[in-house]
């Protein structure tokens with residue numbers, strides 16, 4: 001694995017398998033389900049805690065939109081840093097990381113083989129048009145503003161909330177983890193980050209409408225602290241619907257709605273010079289710039305016991 005080129009899904013999955021085989025004490029590869037075209041959906045669990053199930057957890061996903069190639073790259077870079085860099089060991093002692101580098105593996109492969117700018121899943125909902133926007137398919141305020149009912153649209157919401165195997169698998173995995181732990185009066189996930197590109201924003205709920213959750217100020221303060229860590233690239237912080245546009249059925253809104261306190265979307269670089277089609281020379285600078293910001297979120301999660 002390297003971060004000087006964009007990789008096919010098989011490279012990414014081989015790297016995850018390599019890590020699970022070679023670092024069995026801290027890395028566990030979890031197959032949470034299957035995509036529409038029968039590709040495995042992998043989540044990597046990283047922790048050096050002796051009883052990870054009682055530890056606070058952070059969720060990070062990449063590749064929810066197929067053409068946003070920088071997001072699986074940043075997710076795998078974070079995995080590499082946490083597992084293979086000894087200096088980062090303390091980040092895995094009081095926190096469990098669940099990282100899903102490619103939420104939409106079918107779409108991701110399609111962008112490599114057929115259409116570089118494909119955004120959606122590859123499921124067949126209509127005769128002529130394929131694909132659902134995974135980030136309009138989650139089950140909170142599904143079907144509202146900024147989500148299309150037209151199967152040919154880029155923002156097609158799907159036939160129902162969680163109609164896609166990929167979003168259904170993710171929500172079930174997160175909810176199962178939270179429910180089991182709830183018996184211990186402990187909500188496992190503290191931070192939820194969905195990676196996107198492009199624009200250089202950290203965006204906060206709600207996305208379905210320009211409204212703030214009651215604890216918005218706390219969420220904003222943490223995001224601003226994280227944004228201070230960016231050196232090469234400057235990130236703006238704010239409410240999703242205000243800073244960008246309303247979008248209902250997003251993963252971050254859903255995560256917030258089930259009680260995960262700190263939920264964000266991160267729009268990685270650049271700001272539009274290359275947009276989705278970044279030159280590979282930009283991968284490492286964006287990854288290196290993001291990791292210190294990610295540590296700010298992780299440090300917060302690790303200190304939350306309830």
Ligand SMILES: [Zn+2]
Nearest residue numbers: 065068196197
């Ligand atoms: Zn996106």
